[in-house]
Structures are given as structure tokens and as C-alpha cells.
Amino acid sequence: MKKSIIIIGAGVAGLSAGCYGQMNGYNTQIFEMHTLPGGVCTTWKRKGYKIDGCIHWLTGIKPETDFYQIWEELGVLPNSNIIEHEEYARIEGKDGKVFIVYSDIDRLEQHMKELAPEDKDLIEDFCNGIRKMMDFHIPWEKAADLFGPLDVIKLMKSMIPFGGIFRKWGNKTIQDVAQRFKNPFMREAFPYIFNLENPPEFPILAVMKTFAWMNQKTIGYPIGGSLELARVIEQRYLSLGGKINYKSRVVKILVENNKAVGVRLADGSEHRANIVVSAADGRTTIFDMLDGKYINKKVRGYYEKLGLFAPLIYIGLGVNHPYEEIPSTVTGINFPFDKPIKIGERERNHLSVQFYTFDPTLAPEGKTFVRVHFPSDYDYWEKLKKDSKLYKAEKEKIAQKVIAQLDARFPGFAADVEMHDVATPMTWVRYTGNWRGSFEGWIETPKTMRMRMSQMLPGLSNFYMAGQWVQPGGSIPAVAVSGRNAVQIICKKDKKEFMTSKPAK
Template sequence: MQPDRLTAWGRPAEPGDRPRVVVIGGGIAGLATGCYAQMSGMDTLILEKHVLPGGYCTAWARDGYLFDYCVDWLSGTGDSGDAAQVWRELGALDGKEIAHFEMFNRVMDETGRAVTFYNDPDRLERHLLDLSPGDAEPIRQLCRYLRGFLNAHPYPILKPPPLKSTREKLGTALATLPLLRLFYRTATTQMADFAQRFQDPLLRRALPNIILQDPVGFPVLPYLYGMARAHNGNAGFPEGGSLGLVRSIEERYTSLGGQLACRARVERVLVENDRAVGVELKNGTRIRADHVVSACDGNTTVNGLLGGAYTSPRVDRLYREMLHEPDNLFPSAVSTYFGIDGPVKTEDPHSTTYLLPPEEGARLFGGLHSTMVVQLFNHYWEGFAPPGKSVIRCTYFSDFDAWKKLRTTNRREYWTTKRRVADFQRGFLERLYPGIDERIEVVDIATPVTAHRYTGNHNGTIFAWKPFSPADDEVTKLINKDRMRLPGLDGFSMTGQWVGMGGLIRAATTGRFVVQFICEELGLPFRPSPSPGGGGRWHREKLGHLPQLDTRALRQLNSRASDETEATADGDSHAA
């Protein structure tokens, strides 16, 4: 977007103008908000501080490789259901092929013994019984629960509960009624407790890692719900990955007439007489609007852009108490990428969680568990690597504060630590796939601090508030009670994972929700419509220009940790 067009938003509204909405943040929630607002007769401007939209849902290029940062699987990739409808309306999957996997994840212990979590409950049951016949009772119970979820219709996500009619609420209740026992049993049983019913030590340790890594505090429900969705073809990996998803929604947004400005950092929300009237950018530019929507970090919104002036007991509990209790936030992660010359010839599945011995787990700086996920990205989409080459990602949940302290107090040691982590992972891959070390061409690592710097997400958290945590009930009320508004402030709404929680589909859904609330306020009809598509098969060129970030830092990371004299970069590798 050109600066003169951006400045044009500063003029006063004229009679007959469409309502103007400014959206702070160009991630999935912000883009979805823009799309639905445009469909419903508004003019929107999305302001994104980074050089490209997407927020946490992104990827970046290194020497011809594409390192994907976000999507492991995407709910709603099938032909039916509310999630699929949202993606159709946003054009997210237009022209794309979807990769589907027969298993959700494999978990392997230190001895090389492994369990594969097949999405098919019959196959899973046979496999688990072969591994541990003595655990027949809990195995059959687990698979019985999984079969129940195969026929469970996803909870409706097209309309916020406060806007539903009595008839719609009754319909939801009746549809849910046959599944109440299944939902209750799996939602009130912690996976960690359920796993203790198994005699086999591998199964006890592996079950909490079905969804790649143990988020701690999750009940059985989300594990089996995800596996059931994958078995039904409604949780796959879209062609183009994270950035491909973003670019498709961006294309839909701009085709609807929406405007996007990158490198536009919002400094504060402009308020007059307790009504949001626009925003002021860091460079001093002021942009007027009829409504302001914040689709960025929740704490930044409440205590930064608004200076803490508009709160409530609920908002205070969330952002002055619960935000600082680690159990309420989804963890942050360290992700290391390896660009490899040649194929990785193996029968290994796309994703494996390795249970590490304590001495190896200790080499993953800041690690929350002695586990590491290894993903073979060519299984997801061949476009992540140049022809004939491969990409592997190694990931582990990590403590933000440890990395933040290191980078703040000793930049040299921060860089050396990153390189040590990458070197350990490189050696680990060499053990898995002998000879691969000499074929590694590019190494790149993103820490929790990297995520915070580029996305603004508090403590670099992946999904913001953790579902099923003490914060869950309070966050739910931000939609059901507060209608995504802050008390005492008109013309302003919040959207995104800090309001709706969950993964990418929940982020997109909050964009749909917030526009429905705005339409109610402005007296406009809410008019969602499916993307017309028509662009033919999706292709890699649709990713557009990919900036090369911190190339000096990358050169230093690719030298081995034994050469510590170069670890003096001021930047941070990656990481949109």
C-alpha cells in the first residue's frame, strides 16, 4: 500500500461513505476480520508491523529453502463442517492439494522402541495390543472413545453465542446431547492421569505426546478429537503451508477491496470521549476510523495501545494475574531447520517425537521436557526444498525467560547457546540418518525470543491462552459476556487467539465473530460468501517475495559452535 493512500485514511468521513474499520495486526484473525468486514459493506485497512502479513502463521526463505513456522495440521481441510466453510469463505484453500496422513504422530523412546498413533481406531487398537497385550482394557477404552469422536459433529463456530436465537441455541444443545457422556468423560480426565492406567512404560510416556509435544494439563478430549478429524480427512496439511495459507487469505482480502499496510506499527489507539476514533502509528501518522479492531497481542492491546485505561475485573484477572502464571499460557518453542542436499531416504513418518534420556534433554537449552520432535517436511509438501533437496525441522517446548535473560545479559552467550543446540540436533540427526551431517547446507534456528520480537506475542507463546487452563473460563466470557469489547470504550473490539483461544481456525472464527458484532452495532447485514476461486491450481509463485532476514546472523549460525569467536551478532536468526 502506498503512503499517500495510507494518509488518505486520515480525512474525515463524508456522508454516504462506507463505515471505515482499522484492524491492528495482519495475522489470520486480522485478515479474516478484514475479509468479513469487506463482504459486509465496510472499508478496511489492516496495519501490520512486520514486512509481510501472517503473524505467527508464516515461513521464510533461506538459499532456496522455505522454512515453515506454524502449521502442523489444519482443522477444516475437508468438504463439510463449519471450519471448512470458514476456509472456503476466506479462500484459504483455493486450488490447493491437501496432504493427509494415516497417523497423527509416532513416539520413540531411548531404546528405539516406538508407538505409532494411527488415526484409524481399529488399526490403532491392533497396534497397541501388539505392543502391550497386558494393557488391553485401557487400550480398548481409548479406541472406543476415538470411535465416538469419528461421528461427532464439530461444535458450531459460525455465529457467536450472544447473537444466536433461542431456536439456534436449542438446535446446538440437541445436536450435542447424544455426545454429552463422551465429552464429559474425555474432558474431565487428564491425559497424564489416563496414561497412568497403562502398564507399558512407553505408552505411559507416549500418550501425552500424541499431538507432538505434551502441553501439560490437557484432557483426553483434544487428543482424540484431532485424531478423529484427521481420520475423516478434515485435518490435513495444505499445499504451501503456513505462508501459503496467509497469501491465499490476503489475496481474497485484497480482491474484496481491502487495503493492507505492512511496516506500519501502531503506537496507540486514539480515543475521544471514551470512543475509539482511530490509531496513531509510530511515525506519527494518524488514521481515523469508525471502528478499531485489535487483532494483536492481548497484553499489548490492553496495557500498551490503550495504556490500561479500559479494564474490568475480568480483564484485570487475565492481564494482571493469570498472564503471569505459566500454566495459563501455551508454551513457546525452539525450532531448528536443516536444509539438506539430496533426499532423506527413510521409511520414517512425517513426524516423530523422541523421548530423550535426561543427559540429552539437558542439552536442549530451556527445554520444558526431555523430548524433541523431528519433522520431515518433504512429506508435508515438496515445495519446501529446491528440487532434489530436503528440509527437516527439530522442535521442542522451551522456557521464554531463560532465552530472554540470556539475550539481554550476554548476547555472545545467547548466540553460542543457539549454535550448541543446533549442533546437538545436527548430531542427533546424524545418528538417525548416517551421512546426513555432511549434506546439511543451511541451519536456521528460531527461539522464543525470536517469536516475541517478530510477532509481539507475549513470551513468544504459540497459541496465547492455554485451553483447559484456569484462564479458559475467563477468556470464554470475553465473547459470551463482553462481546469482544472492553468496558467503557465504544467503537473498539478485540479479536484473535487472546479472545478466542485455540489454533488457526479459532483465530479465523474470531474474525467472523467480531464482524457480526460490528454489523449489529452499525445496523449492517452480515454477508459472508464463499470465495469464487477461479484462480486455477495453486502454485509456489503465489507465496510472493520472501524477505531474507538477518543474513549475517545466519552465516554465523551455520559455523559450528566450536568457533565461538564469531558469535557477536546483534540480530536474531529468522524469523517472521
């Protein structure tokens, strides 16, 4: 008889675990508290517009590059309509200077040298590092929990050609490199290259690897947005024979003799299986669903010491204007304010805006979906949420301030706005249960970048974790890999060969 697996959460990690479970002959079902697949990888509708709440880029869209295989196996490629951007971002300065982060590395190098000739050596070093990172393969195919001494030796050997680059850049953050520019504009603009939220500790090597992928044209945006992408993987799972139970919040993982045997839902019903995989929020899984009983110093340390991606204030705008002249970029245009203004809990002096002119499915014809987001403070929003009037008023105030800033930069903007929507860290908590609203789990730093977290918990058998809480830095490919890895480990325990398949063309 087939063994059964219960998976908690239909985010990308849970869907991936489900697909690989089905491919390997397990009877799987997913329990998802929401009514939709995707988790944070989602899109919502407002007044004829679709607000995309997630994806800027999907890595691995070119054959022969990292992660391509997983997208083929999950049915995303080669059929999806994915576009590549020629620019990663634009960062504007107060004096009219613009740093264009080109995807093409030669163009980027030339442009940076034009902007900051005095930093020629640093720019060459940085761009040569990106070129070198094109050959660096992320070892994603085998679960870290299954690594034996031979795998470690093989991995170390594969790293030898990159020893120099790791020594030079491995411990450096974006901020460290920014400080080395002599040119004042570049010193100010450089930290915004990952303008998702400008995390100062973000490892420069992760930036370099991303730009290497950009140059290789293996990063793209799937037309239709995040929910459409999740729907494709959901369909793949269903076509493999999987079952998804929506509106099914898991409150406890059932354990007998230190073995996971099933789950209890919020409605009190209990469901049993041979194996349980949690692809839901890590903290809820470990401390609530399992009552903190299966933990050691190391795992506790993660939850006490590691930093999180700051949760977001996320402003979606529907604008009755085509904005055809705005260049298409991965993350958008970052521009400075004339003077700092308070938005949410803190003063801000820059804004990053994305005009989704490249995805016509998000707006009615001739109109544009526009998105702005800021990192924010969870405690501020948690407190505010207790007073629904104040909470709503603050969201409205933020929308109006942002629209005014956009109007100053793009004259006429405010008059064309016909929809606005503000999501806060509390929105993420409500929709996905992610701890403190963190949208991508543990923040990536030079230290966490090298971390390999186990997908198992000490003392508990027949239980595995998948998703961004066991993959520092998160991201769609990383969590899809973690779902695949969970099934690899399960197969190994069951002494079965791990099998994969691709959908028939």
C-alpha cells in the first residue's frame, strides 16, 4: 500500500513537496488555511486591477542554468510566458544623475565608469566578480541533510576556482562595498541596487550572483504575476493526483511515541498520515503546532538570534495612464524626496516605484498597475491594528503621501489614480501566518548565506520542514527546492530511489 503524506501549507514549498511526493508514489494531501495556493506568492484584485504582491524575478528560466530543471519538473517551463528585463533598476540622485543597473554586465561596467571614473578599479573588480560568478553553480540538486563526506569533498573541490572571489567578497555586505566608492553619488546610490528594501547587511556575493544570472538572461518575470505562477504549480500537483484542502487551518501536529502521525485542524477534525511535512511558518510549526517539544539549542538559536526580512508596507495603485515611456526594469525606479517625510513609523527620503507596463494582464487596457513598498516595523503595525479606525486612517494617510510624492516626480500622476490599496505587515500575518509579517523569512547576510538548516527536528521522526524558514534568504526557487529536498529525504529513509518527471508536452 502507498504511504501517505500530509503537507501543511500550499505555498510554493508545499506545492513542490506535494508534486515530488506524488512523483515518488506517495499519497499526498495538502491542508491550506487560505482559499488559494501560493502563500506570499500571490496577487489580489481591486477595481479592475490585479495587485501583484510578490514576484519581481524568477531565477532559472534558461536551460542549463541553476533551477531550470525544477521549473520543468513543476510544469512552469517551458510553457510560461516569461519576459527578461534589460535593466535591473534605476536609481536617481538629487542632481538629476541616474544609475542604471543594466542586466548586461559590459554595459553596466561602462555606465558605472562613466558615472564614477575615479572608482574605475573598484568597478572593474566588482564587474569581474559578477563575470566569475556566472560559472558558479548553486549546489541545489541534493538535500543538505543527505550530504555525506564524499559530497562535502566534491563540493569543496567545486569551490576551489572561486576561492579568490569568496575571500575577497564573501564577508562583505552591499553597504561595505558602497562605502568604498569615492564618488559621492555612487556611494549614495549603490546601496539601493537591491531596492527591495535596501537591507544594509545584504551579502554582496548574493547581489553579484543575481547580476550574473541577469547577464546570463536566466532571470525573468512571468506574465500574469505571482498567483498565476502558483496556479501553474497547483495544476501540476493536481494532475499528478494530489489533493488540496483549502480553508483548512492546522493547529496541531499529532505525535505518538515521538513520531508524527497526522494533524488536527481548527475545526477539531483529525487527519492521519504516515508522514507530515510542514511548509507553513517555521515558528508556528515548531512552537505552536508541536508545542516546542522538538527543539535543541541550534534550532532555538535561529528563532532567538537570526534577523528577519523586515515586513512591508505595500501600496498598490491603479493609474489611468499607459506610462509607455517608463523603462521596464526588474525592481523599478528609486528616487529621492526633496525633503524627508514621515511615512508609517519613520522618516523616509527615497521611494522605489514599479510601473508594471510590461504586464498588461494586471491592468485594464491603456492603464497601469503601479507598486511602491517600504520596509516597516512590525511592532508599530501590531499596536496600530488594535484600533481599526486608527489603522485604516494610517493606511489612507500613507497612500496619499505616496501619491503626492509620485505626483511630484511624475507630474499628473495623482489625477490619474483610480485605485489604491495598502497592505501592511499585519496583512501578511493574516494571509500567510508568517512570523512578524516577514515576507521572505530569515534575512540573508554573509553569515546566513552559508548556513544549511536541517529540514528535520531533533527527536521527532516522520516529520520534515520545507519552505523559507529552513532556507535563509527565502525566494521562490529556494523554497521549491526545499519541497523537493523534503521528498528526497523521505525516499532515502524509505530506501527508495528519488524519482522526478516532467509533464507530457
